[in-house]
Amino acid sequence: MTGxxxxxxxxxxxxxxxxxxxxxxxxxxxxxxxGELNADKSNAILYPTWYSGRHWDxxxxxxEDKALDPRRWFIIVPNMLGNGLSSSPSNTPPPWDRARFPRxxxxxxxxxxxxLVTEHLGISTLPLVLGWSMGAGxxxxxxxxxxEMVQRILPFCGSPRTAPHNKVFLDSLRAALTASVGxxxxxxxxxxxxxxxxxxFARIYAGWGFSQAFYWNEAWRELGFTSLEDFAVGFWxxxxxDGRDPNNLLTMLDTWWAGDVGATPxxxxxxxxxxxxxxxxxxxxxxxxxxxxxxxxxxxxxxxxNAELRVIPGVWGHFAGGGPNRADTAFIDAAVGxxxxxxxxx
Amino acid sequence: MTGxxxxxxxxxxxxxxxxxxxxxxxxxxxxxxxGELNADKSNAILYPTWYSGRHWDxxxxxxEDKALDPRRWFIIVPNMLGNGLSSSPSNTPPPWDRARFPRxxxxxxxxxxxxLVTEHLGISTLPLVLGWSMGAGxxxxxxxxxxEMVQRILPFCGSPRTAPHNKVFLDSLRAALTASVGxxxxxxxxxxxxxxxxxxFARIYAGWGFSQAFYWNEAWRELGFTSLEDFAVGFWxxxxxDGRDPNNLLTMLDTWWAGDVGATPxxxxxxxxxxxxxxxxxxxxxxxxxxxxxxxxxxxxxxxxNAELRVIPGVWGHFAGGGPNRADTAFIDAAVGxxxxxxxxx
Numbered sequence: 001m002t003g004x005x006x007x008x009x010x011x012x013x014x015x016x017x018x019x020x021x022x023x024x025x026x027x028x029x030x031x032x033x034x035g036e037l038n039a040d041k042s043n044a045i046l047y048p049t050w051y052s053g054r055h056w057d058x059x060x061x062x063x064e065d066k067a068l069d070p071r072r073w074f075i076i077v078p079n080m081l082g083n084g085l086s087s088s089p090s091n092t093p094p095p096w097d098r099a100r101f102p103r104x105x106x107x108x109x110x111x112x113x114x115x116l117v118t119e120h121l122g123i124s125t126l127p128l129v130l131g132w133s134m135g136a137g138x139x140x141x142x143x144x145x146x147x148e149m150v151q152r153i154l155p156f157c158g159s160p161r162t163a164p165h166n167k168v169f170l171d172s173l174r175a176a177l178t179a180s181v182g183x184x185x186x187x188x189x190x191x192x193x194x195x196x197x198x199x200x201f202a203r204i205y206a207g208w209g210f211s212q213a214f215y216w217n218e219a220w221r222e223l224g225f226t227s228l229e230d231f232a233v234g235f236w237x238x239x240x241x242d243g244r245d246p247n248n249l250l251t252m253l254d255t256w257w258a259g260d261v262g263a264t265p266x267x268x269x270x271x272x273x274x275x276x277x278x279x280x281x282x283x284x285x286x287x288x289x290x291x292x293x294x295x296x297x298x299x300x301x302x303x304x305x306n307a308e309l310r311v312i313p314g315v316w317g318h319f320a321g322g323g324p325n326r327a328d329t330a331f332i333d334a335a336v337g338x339x340x341x342x343x344x345x346x
Numbered sequence: 347m348t349g350x351x352x353x354x355x356x357x358x359x360x361x362x363x364x365x366x367x368x369x370x371x372x373x374x375x376x377x378x379x380x381g382e383l384n385a386d387k388s389n390a391i392l393y394p395t396w397y398s399g400r401h402w403d404x405x406x407x408x409x410e411d412k413a414l415d416p417r418r419w420f421i422i423v424p425n426m427l428g429n430g431l432s433s434s435p436s437n438t439p440p441p442w443d444r445a446r447f448p449r450x451x452x453x454x455x456x457x458x459x460x461x462l463v464t465e466h467l468g469i470s471t472l473p474l475v476l477g478w479s480m481g482a483g484x485x486x487x488x489x490x491x492x493x494e495m496v497q498r499i500l501p502f503c504g505s506p507r508t509a510p511h512n513k514v515f516l517d518s519l520r521a522a523l524t525a526s527v528g529x530x531x532x533x534x535x536x537x538x539x540x541x542x543x544x545x546x547f548a549r550i551y552a553g554w555g556f557s558q559a560f561y562w563n564e565a566w567r568e569l570g571f572t573s574l575e576d577f578a579v580g581f582w583x584x585x586x587x588d589g590r591d592p593n594n595l596l597t598m599l600d601t602w603w604a605g606d607v608g609a610t611p612x613x614x615x616x617x618x619x620x621x622x623x624x625x626x627x628x629x630x631x632x633x634x635x636x637x638x639x640x641x642x643x644x645x646x647x648x649x650x651x652n653a654e655l656r657v658i659p660g661v662w663g664h665f666a667g668g669g670p671n672r673a674d675t676a677f678i679d680a681a682v683g684x685x686x687x688x689x690x691x692x
Contacts, residue, residue, distance in 0.1 A: 163558065163561070163562060164561035164562060164564070164574050165553065165557075165558040165560075165561035165562065167574065168549070168552050168553045168561060168574070168578065169553045171549050171552075171578065172522075172546065172549040172550040172552065172553055174549075175522070175542075175545055175546035175549040175550075176518075176521070176522035176525070176526075176546040176549075176550065178542070179522070179525075179526040179527060179540075179542030179543050179545065179546045180522075180525040180526055180527065181525060181526065181527055181529075183527075194525075196521075196524070196525030197525050199521055199525065200518065200521035200522040200525045200546075203514070203517050203518040203521040203522075204518040204521075204522065204550055206514050206517075206518065207511065207514040207515045207518055207554075208553075211511075212509065212511040212636075212637075212639050212641070212642075213641070214511075215509070215510040215511035215514060216509060216510060216511065216641075216642070218510070228510050228513065228514070232514065232517065290558075290636070291558075293558050295558070295559070295562075296558075296562070
């Protein structure tokens with residue numbers, strides 16, 4: 001069984017010290033796996049989640065008709081800290097609950113996943129790490145933090161360092177939510193969320209998630225929506241009102257904002273960290289992604305030894321990597337297959 | 347004397363019926379003029395304001411060193427309805443005050459300006475109408491509504507019809523402000539504005555007003571700011587906290603949202619209205635404008651008989667047309683001079 005109603009596993013780390021200095025006692029990493037780990041534990045692929053996504057939101061790229069074929073690969077989808085399934089403001093008991101939940105870094109996510117993969121699952125090599133958006137950010141961080149383990153990476157619509165313009169976008173989301181009626185510094189009652197703020201959050205996101213051309217072409221019709229407003233409410237407001245706790249959103253937003261492989265201990269700059277990556281890489285920005293524009297990934301690839309830039313064409317912007325558009329999905333899936341068929345970088 | 351402290355004129359229209367059906371009794375159009383009207387009243391240029399701008403915010407393109415030279419031209423800058431100087435929620439007495447102020451269309455602005463120009467100033471021809479952003483929208487509407495009067499137009503960083511993606515952006519501004527603590531349906535006390543909502547508004551705008559490359563290059567340093575946050579607060583929050591009443595902002599936002607020359611009585615479509623324009627035109631989008639992308643203006647120009655598309659190059663995005671960058675200003679000024687030196691379209 002797959003999907004949001006499927007059973008999933010939870011890995012507990014009794015004491016997990018975060019980069020900010022706080023220790024979660026314990027921390028949990030919720031995860032789902034697809035396929036079987038083979039005898040020599042050589043077929044594991046790691047596919048972290050994206051901003052506010054849950055493991056089931058990654059399943060569109062997994063299947064017997066896909067390169068991520070569970071008959072061949074053991075695919076692990078760890079939920080990001082803060083997403084409501086792994087340790088989050090919404091599920092952590094006092095004193096680290098809700099608005100008091102500590103700051104989480106991309107490296108904290110990678111560290112928790114590394115313990116899951118190595119200590120719990122006994123895996124020491126990863127033929128591939130991949131992910132969309134913040135999942136791409138975790139992918140880059142994996143390649144920098146554990147070069148001995150990561151054979152290949154395929155980050156799509158994401159970046160190794162959050163760009164300044166992306167931070168401006170994130171700051172606007174934070175400002176709208178925290179200024180909204182009922183947010184109350186994050187201490188809203190658990191059964192009464194600041195809905196107006198979440199709707200504003202969704203409306204801001206709507207402008208960034210798809211491109212100008214997507215809206216000009218009314219490509220939302222392909223998703224079954226009947227007007228611009230129908231899409232704004234039926235897709236975007238529905239998205240953020242779907243069990244996405246405001247404090248959780250802010251925790252992941254902080255994670256995103258501070259993302260930078262260059263801050264990894266031992267490196268002096270983002271460029272230096274990128275140059276250390278040994279994994280073979282296909283880096284896939286989307287042509288019209290407004291917060292991860294292709295120029296940024298072109299810059300990243302120019303500092304990597306073993307990487308190809310492959311732009312996803314079309315008008316779907318950031319959501320080219322989210323699964324809703326068949327052509328984009330096929331384009332990404334083909335790259336995954338090609339990368340897996342080729343040599344390892346290590 | 348020029349600038350915000352200068353004396354300016356106010357034209358009163360005793361009964362002004364809006365397209366929405368409401369009648370303002372009276373309506374006011376505040377305006378400023380630069381230069382002298384010549385004897386045959388043949389040297390008047392109209393230069394409407396932009397979203398939340400006041401007449402003094404247009405002065406950067408006017409001067410003896412500019413094509414808009416007040417020694418030769420009589421330049422009229424009418425303030426848009428809703429901007430706080432012309433009739434607005436903030437200055438209209440009950441019952442049409444504050445949140446009850448009626449909806450204003452671009453054509454209402456043009457109608458009020460037409461009465462100012464013809465009835466009050468006795469002018470029957472305009473060698474040029476130009477404007478930035480919503481000023482460009484008014485410019486297009488002038489050319490459609492009064493083809494017999496408008497010889498030339500130079501709309502920069504604006505459009506004849508508000509594009510869907512632009513509406514998504516505007517909806518996000520509205521959602522954030524109206525959801526904010528203290529907005530109270532627009533009935534906040536006049537001396538206590540919803541500051542958190544205004545700051546969120548500013549933060550959203552920050553992501554749209556300049557391009558990704560502008561932020562990547564830290565071009566805000568050219569304006570004297572010292573960090574991204576310094577710019578976000580010192581430029582953007584300062585901008586929207588500078589006497590910009592929230593209800594006024596929402597009134598002008600509605601005007602912008604509904605902009606479409608195709609809705610002019612007598613026309614069946616935007617294309618048809620564009621095709622009717624007789625004025626000679628240079629249409630100037632900015633290369634990296636995120637809400638008025640050049641593609642949209644390319645489309646508009648393709649439907650106009652006498653128009654040239656001339657893209658303002660560079661990274662300043664929408665604010666290429668706002669005056670802060672010397673190179674962009676020189677580029678626009680050169681086009682104004684060239685257009686004025688060439689033949690009239692009528």
